[in-house]
Amino acid sequence: METLRVDVDHRLRAFRLALTLEVGAETVALVGPSGAGKSSVLRAVAGLLRPEHGTIEFGSETWLDTVRRVALPPEDRGVGFVFQEYALFPHLDVLGNVAFGARDRRAAGELLEQLQIGALAHARISDISGGERQRVALARALAREPDVLLLDEPLSALDMHTRGIVRSELHDLLVGLGLPTILVTHDFEDAATLADRVGVLVDGRILQLGTPAELVAAPRDAFVASFAGANVLAGTARAGQAGLTEVALDGGGTVLTTDAGVGRVAVAIYPWEISLSLAAPDDSAVNHLQAPVASLVSLGNRVRVRVGPVTAEVTDSSSKRLGLREGLPVVASFKATGVRLLPFA
Amino acid sequence: MRPTAFGVALVVATTLALAFLLVPIVAIFAELTLSEIVAGLTSDVALDALRVTAETNLTAMALIVVFGTPTAYLLATRSFRGRALVVTLVELPLVLPPAVAGLGLLAAFGRFELLGRAFGAVGVEIAFTKVAVVMAVTYVASPFYVRTAIAAFESVDTDLVAASRTLGAGPARTFRRVALPLAAGGLGAGLALAFARGLGEFGATIMFAGSLQGVTQTLSLAVYQEFDVDFENALAIGALLVIASALVLLVAKLVPAWRRSGSTSITVSAPSVSR
Numbered sequence: 001m002e003t004l005r006v007d008v009d010h011r012l013r014a015f016r017l018a019l020t021l022e023v024g025a026e027t028v029a030l031v032g033p034s035g036a037g038k039s040s041v042l043r044a045v046a047g048l049l050r051p052e053h054g055t056i057e058f059g060s061e062t063w064l065d066t067v068r069r070v071a072l073p074p075e076d077r078g079v080g081f082v083f084q085e086y087a088l089f090p091h092l093d094v095l096g097n098v099a100f101g102a103r104d105r106r107a108a109g110e111l112l113e114q115l116q117i118g119a120l121a122h123a124r125i126s127d128i129s130g131g132e133r134q135r136v137a138l139a140r141a142l143a144r145e146p147d148v149l150l151l152d153e154p155l156s157a158l159d160m161h162t163r164g165i166v167r168s169e170l171h172d173l174l175v176g177l178g179l180p181t182i183l184v185t186h187d188f189e190d191a192a193t194l195a196d197r198v199g200v201l202v203d204g205r206i207l208q209l210g211t212p213a214e215l216v217a218a219p220r221d222a223f224v225a226s227f228a229g230a231n232v233l234a235g236t237a238r239a240g241q242a243g244l245t246e247v248a249l250d251g252g253g254t255v256l257t258t259d260a261g262v263g264r265v266a267v268a269i270y271p272w273e274i275s276l277s278l279a280a281p282d283d284s285a286v287n288h289l290q291a292p293v294a295s296l297v298s299l300g301n302r303v304r305v306r307v308g309p310v311t312a313e314v315t316d317s318s319s320k321r322l323g324l325r326e327g328l329p330v331v332a333s334f335k336a337t338g339v340r341l342l343p344f345a
Numbered sequence: 346m347r348p349t350a351f352g353v354a355l356v357v358a359t360t361l362a363l364a365f366l367l368v369p370i371v372a373i374f375a376e377l378t379l380s381e382i383v384a385g386l387t388s389d390v391a392l393d394a395l396r397v398t399a400e401t402n403l404t405a406m407a408l409i410v411v412f413g414t415p416t417a418y419l420l421a422t423r424s425f426r427g428r429a430l431v432v433t434l435v436e437l438p439l440v441l442p443p444a445v446a447g448l449g450l451l452a453a454f455g456r457f458e459l460l461g462r463a464f465g466a467v468g469v470e471i472a473f474t475k476v477a478v479v480m481a482v483t484y485v486a487s488p489f490y491v492r493t494a495i496a497a498f499e500s501v502d503t504d505l506v507a508a509s510r511t512l513g514a515g516p517a518r519t520f521r522r523v524a525l526p527l528a529a530g531g532l533g534a535g536l537a538l539a540f541a542r543g544l545g546e547f548g549a550t551i552m553f554a555g556s557l558q559g560v561t562q563t564l565s566l567a568v569y570q571e572f573d574v575d576f577e578n579a580l581a582i583g584a585l586l587v588i589a590s591a592l593v594l595l596v597a598k599l600v601p602a603w604r605r606s607g608s609t610s611i612t613v614s615a616p617s618v619s620r
Contacts, residue, residue, distance in 0.1 A: 048507050074510035081511040087504035091526045100522070101512030144513055 002059030004148050004180045008044050010051035012037055017044075017051070017204035023148075027174050027181040029195035030206075031188055031227060037204040038184040039084070042150045045182065046081050047074035058147055058180075077148075080141030080179075084153040086133045088125045094136050095121040102143035111139045115173075131162040138173070149174075149181040155190055167193055188227050192216075200224050222266035222342050230268040231310040234344060237261040244286075244336055251309050256286045257339035264344040271313035273338035276305060276330050278322060285333040293328050307332045373583050385581020393559040394567035394582065401475060401563065402543045405482040409490050409539055414532065417494030418520065422506075432495070439488045446484055447552025450477070454553075477554035478561050482543040490532075490539040497531025498524060530600055537597035541590055 004023040009016060017037040021028065030038045043049035045056055047063065050071055056064040063072045088097050094117065099108035112118045115135045120128055128136070134154060141149065154170065155163050171194050174181055185191050191198045192212035199209040200223070208220040212228075219225035226232040233249050240246030244256045247267050255267055280288045291308030296319070303319040305312045312332055314324075324330070377385070385391060420432055438446060454461045454471040464471055471477055501524050509519040525532075547565045554561040556570060564582055571579035 043507075046507075046511050048510070073515070074507070075513045075515050077511075079511055081508065083504050083508060085504065087502065087508040089505060089508070089523060100509070101514070140508075140512065 002147065002180070004045070004182075005055070005057045006041070006045060008041075008051040008054030008056065008064075010040065010044065010049070010053070012040060012204060015203040017041070019201070019204070019206055021182075021199070021206070021209075023180040023182060025178045025180060026196040027183055027194055028209075029183045029185055029191035029198045030201045031185055031191045031198055032201035034186055036201045038186075038201055039152055041201075042081070042152050042182060042184055045077075045148065046079045046150055047072060047077050078144075078146050080144055080146030080149045082134075082137045082141050082149075082151045082154050085157055086137035088133060088136055088140070090125050093122050093124055094128065097125065097136055098139045098143050100140060100143075103145070108139075108143050111143055115139050129162075130158050131166055134158065134166055138170075142177075146179065149177065149179045151181065151183040153185055154183065155185070155187070170194060188229060200227055216270070219268060219340065219342060222268065222344065225266070225268035225340065225342055228270075230270050230340070231274075232342075233267045233269075233309055235265060235267055237263060237265045237341060245341065247341070249309070253289060253309075255339055256336045257341055258336050259339065259341035261341040266342045266344050268340040268342055269310060269334055269338060271304065271311050274307075274310060274312035274332050274334045276307065276312055276314055276318070276322060276324070276332055278328075278330060280331045281333060283333065285335045287334045287336065287339065289332040290329065291332070293324055293326050293330055295326060296324060305330075370587055373580055373587060376580050377577065377584065381577055382581045382584055385575075385578040386585060388575075388578055388581075390558060390562075390567055390571060390578060391564075391582050391585075394562050394564045395585075397475070397478065397559065397561065398544065398563040398565075401478040401482055402540065404479045405486065405543055406536060406540055408479070408483050409487045410532075410536065413487055413491045414494060417491050418498050418524065421495045421498035422524075435491050436488050438485050439492075443485055443546070443548030444552055447481055447549035450480060450484065450549065450553040454480070472553060473555045473557070473561060475554075475560060478550055478563065481549040481553045482546045485546055485549050486539040486543040489542050490535040493535025493538060494528070494532050497528035497535070500531070501527045533600035534597045537593050537600065541593040541597070544586065544589055544593070 006019065006021045006023075009018045011017075015037070017040050019037075019041060021041075030041060032038055040049055044051050044064075051064070051066065053066050054064065055062070055066070058078070062068075062070050063077050064070060089100065092100065095105065095108060095112065098111055099105045102108040102111070109118070109121065112121055115138065117132060117135050117139070120132060120136070125133070125136070134157070138154075155167055158166055167190060174194060183191070183194055188198075196211065197209060198212050198215055199206045200215070201207070202223060208215060208224045215224060216228045219228055219230065222232045233251065233255070235247040235249040235255070237245050237247045239262070240256060245259060245261055247255045247257065247261075247265060249255060249267070257267065275285070280290070289308055289310065294306040294308070296306075297304040298316065301316050302313055303316055303324070305314060305319070305324060307330055310332060322330070416435065420428065420435070451472055452458055454464070454477070456462075456465055456470065456472055461471060471480070505523055505527065506519055509523045510516075514522060545565055546563065547569070550561070550563060551566060556562045556566040558567075558570075562570065564586055568579050568582050568586070571582065
């Protein structure tokens with residue numbers, strides 16, 4: 001399998017997009033806030049945006065080389081592009097859309113069957129659901145037998161329920177295809193589910209690139225940590241007792257951690273590292289934080305509970321057993337080993 | 346609810362305005378019996394004018410579509426220095442008095458003029474021929490099509506064009522398979538408006554092509570000539586033009602509506618102009 005190599009530098013509105021990325025037979029997700037330049041990366045690879053400087057190569061093919069003045073037009077690059085709002089052709093039916101870039105209509109029909117939308121072949125685009133549109137957009141991109149797959153927020157146009165189903169289907173499909181794939185999303189959970197590696201893109205630069213597990217375990221800074229879902233609190237660190245570091249939080253209270261640090265720091269605690277009880281337990285956790293429950297959000301078998309400055313994630317059954325409700329005073333406990341110290345962003 | 350004075354004033358003003366617009370139309374038909382209309386329309390003058398009008402207008406519309414469509418697509422999809430100036434130039438004939446347009450065409454293509462001499466040298470006469478009628482109609486009617494076509498192409502979602510390119514279609518195929526079908530409703534409406542303007546063309550044609558029966562005399566010119574000779578004939582031709590114009594306007598309004606809901610919607614801008 002060939003590798004896609006991207007090395008581009010391009011001025012966007014308020015910052016420069018400067019990024020180097022190699023994508024083999026894997027899915028790389030670019031996550032980050034909106035306006036960080038994620039879509040511009042996809043457009044540059046597809047040839048819809050011409051970067052001021054840089055090279056884009058696929059295997060031995062040069063798609064872009066600004067020094068040698070090579071810039072293949074989009075139609076000559078082997079990319080399959082799934083647009084954010086899918087950009088399906090309203091004047092063609094489902095089969096017409098998929099056949100647009102296919103070798104022949106039969107191949108297009110087979111793809112529809114494979115994605116289980118064969119029955120919709122002659123449906124109008126305006127008559128099908130969001131989840132179905134997503135599959136049509138995928139089928140259309142794949143019909144061209146692309147070398148590289150580019151997905152721009154492929155799940156953002158879907159409602160919460162459909163999103164979960166489509167996400168796991170998309171995961172299986174991407175694994176089966178084994179194509180170099182770049183996926184853009186603002187949702188870390190989507191990225192963690194779908195991608196082999198995740199790059200956090202902010203203001204045109206990749207802050208950190210690694211497997212989802214690496215990003216969660218060792219976020220490089222507070223921004224990456226909060227993107228990966230951690231509670232991030234600012235404070236001032238100093239050496240404490242027994243080799244621990246004591247962090248005086250800006251919002252009041254102190255947190256103990258096994259990480260070393262001094263001065264201005266950010267403290268990262270993942271919601272699943274925090275346990276809740278009605279009274280301060282006598283356990284190995286050294287951090288206890290007492291506050292009333294501010295809010296409860298149910299996520300199927302999990303509940304996200306806001307307690308003071310942190311959010312804890314507990315199972316639905318634990319929540320019921322404790323009788324959690326808004327206003328109930330609880331104690332949030334977490335171990336010093338579960339607290340990461342990060343440079344203050 | 347009791348009608349307010351303001352509500353009554355609105356209704357009265359609207360009624361008067363509509364009556365003013367309708368009275369001349371009704372008068373044309375009221376003056377004639379059906380047999381007089383038939384007699385008027387089967388006269389040599391009317392038949393010749395109908396033939397000249399059909400030939401010249403269809404040719405002019407073909408020219409407007411063939412040259413106007415790429416012009417509109419380029420102006421709708423490219424940004425370049427001086428684009429606003431070029432769009433203004435395209436729209437110039439809308440505000441230019443038609444007589445001045447005819448005078449300009451004569452000054453350029455007249456027998457003793459700059460370009461006219463060049464054509465004359467190879468044996469081609471333009472002024473006061475059917476070619477001149479086509480040129481006058483094309484000049485005056487083209488902005489009605491091009492303006493609407495620019496708006497229609499601009500309303501095509503740029504992501505659809507981008508999608509077409511990433512699916513392997515080059516710029517020409519993208520134009521044919523995506524931009525053109527999606528803009529078709531707007532193009533049809535624009536063409537109907539241009540055709541309506543072409544049917545009524547008078548000023549530029551009479552300056553540049555004259556009013557020779559069977560050669561350059563269109564229906565509008567025939568109305569003016571018969572007005573002196575045979576008033577009933579003039580009315581009969583007038584009646585035909587009323588019907589034709591109403592039909593064209595109806596088409597212009599209906600064509601975009603035919604386009605399925607869900608595709609791009611197009612607002613028909615019908616620029617008003619003094620003839």
